[in-house]
Amino acid sequence: MxxxxxxxxxxxxxxxxxxxxxxxxxxxxxxxxxxxxxxxxxxxxxxxxxxxxxxxxxxxxxxxxxxxxxxxxxxxxxxxxxxxxxxxxxxxxxxxxxxxxxxxxxxxxxTTVQTNEPGRSGPLFGGLHTATALAAAAAGRRTPFPVRLLEVGASGGLNLRPHRIAYLHGDRVFGDPGSPLRLDTGWSGEPDGDLDRPLRLVGRGGCDPNPVDVSTVDGRQHLLSFVWPDQRERWTRLGAALDLAAVDPVPVRRAPASEWLGEQLARPERDVLTVVWHSVVWQYASAAERAAGRAVLASAAERATAAAPLALLVFEPRRGHDPALPHEFQLLLKLWPAGRSLRLGAGGPHGTPFTWESAPWV
Structure with a gap:
């Protein structure tokens, strides 16, 4: 076996x-x-x-x-x-x-498998722009909401800096042009929302059953060891993400997702879009933990208001229609209380390349 x-x-x-x-x-x-x-x-x-x-x-x-x-x-x-x-x-x-x-x-x-792939920040960045635009429209706002980003299964927290990355798309650069992390998105199409408008992140945090302290040599080596050695682009990208983390630390707490989210989502935050995010994590969670996490999110969704909206944004494998590709990695968005449920696109397991194609999430 x-x-x-x-x-x-x-x-x-x-x-x-x-x-x-x-x-x-x-x-x-x-x-x-x-x-x-x-x-x-x-x-x-x-x-x-x-x-x-x-x-x-x-x-x-x-x-x-x-x-x-x-x-x-x-x-x-x-x-x-x-x-x-x-x-x-x-x-x-x-x-x-x-x-x-x-x-x-x-x-x-x-050890557990923890790629903590920073390439997945590409879909996250575009998905955040779509989420903030849709939430603003539902609330009758002229400008997008600022974001509070909560990541479960965050590992070393390398995807908690989507506003600090330079995203390359053709001859255009979105995000932070001066960032040490320059991500070739490999996008086909573009997400909804004004990509030239800076994302405003007013809060960030993550949890993981086994968080990695990327401020230490041991933590860096741990994450680097999970990169396949002949994938040089991923190796370079991860190194740049670790360098960025060194100058912009974000805490990742050791805790089960359901427990941590329960604390973070206990009260809605007015004039902020709270986004719960995870990528290629759900398959590693137990059935009991997945059920507990869904229950916490459902309770928080009932408390969401137009002025204090909630979003779930995930990049996870799902069964595709092509028999040769049993799974495809889809970016999925739910918004409360707007009631929007969208499949925003699909891409490679490391977030790039990625094709934007909005459709109902069913």
């Missing part, structure tokens, strides 16, 4: 990361044969697909490489200046797995 989960993960990332795919395919065979990978994964024998044990294994190996303790394997990893030779990859990786088995097992046992 565990080896098959590794093989499935290898297939899933084959097109996006040949290095990770090759590593996981070889590790699956090593599991079958009783090699050192079995020792590393000893406590994950009964892992579920949702636990993504293979990606935790790949991140643990990457972490050892990033820390400069696997020089032969580092020669294959572009994140430390290497160039992959896939045919020789496992021969070098197997020695690292064997030498560092106990440490790798501890990393696999104690």
């Amino acid at each position: 565990l080896a098959e989960l590794f093989r499935q993960s290898a297939r899933d990332c084959a097109g996006a990361s040949p290095l990770t795919s090759t590593l996981l395919a070889a590790a699956s065979a090593d599991l079958d044969s009783g090699g050192p990978t079995r020792r590393v994964m000893a406590n994950a024998e009964r892992a579920r697909a949702g636990d993504v044990p293979a990606l935790r294994f790949a991140a643990a190996v990457h972490r050892v490489v990033l820390e400069g303790r696997a020089p032969a394997l580092a020669a294959h990893y572009p994140t430390v200046g290497g160039s992959p030779e896939l045919g020789a990859l496992w021969a070098d990786a197997r020695g690292v797995v064997e030498e560092h088995a106990d440490e790798l097992r501890a990393l696999v046992d104690t």
Whole structure:
């Protein structure tokens, strides 16, 4: 079962990361044969697909490489200046797995998958503009609402700075042109709303069951280790987001989403659009926690008013219509008390590219 989960993960990332795919395919065979990978994964024998044990294994190996303790394997990893030779990859990786088995097992046992992908700020930025415009129209306001942004499953909080990013769309730049994080949105079309009008964020916060302190070396290395090593654009983007976080810290509290949201949404805030946001998180939450979160949001929606509106803005995988693509990543918006429920578009799992196409969310 565990080896098959590794093989499935290898297939899933084959097109996006040949290095990770090759590593996981070889590790699956090593599991079958009783090699050192079995020792590393000893406590994950009964892992579920949702636990993504293979990606935790790949991140643990990457972490050892990033820390400069696997020089032969580092020669294959572009994140430390290497160039992959896939045919020789496992021969070098197997020695690292064997030498560092106990440490790798501890990393696999104690970490959760946390890509905290800053590319998803692209859809968030556009979705916020749409939400503020629709809420303002419903309230009869001439100008958009300022935003209080609440993120559940925030990890290191890297997507809590949508107003501090430079968004590149053709020959135009939206957001903060001077930002160290320049995001090529890959947009097809544009969201509704005046993108040239600056977003006003008057409050930001997040929660996570296992928050990452990105002000520390350990926290940075943790997030960097989950980037597939041959995805250089994502690596550069994450580094820039971490640099931005260093000069604009936002707290992320260790708490269940339902508990934290219950506190944050206890009272509506007048003249502010409160936006609850999450991205590629819901699949990792338990059924009980999802139900509790929905109940908290439903209660808050009943208290929302035209002058103190509430929005839910999520970027999550949903079943698509194309059999070749069992899931597509959709940006979905609900607004209360306006009663709007929209599918704003869909894109890649890391937020780019993205196609804007507004339709009812059903």
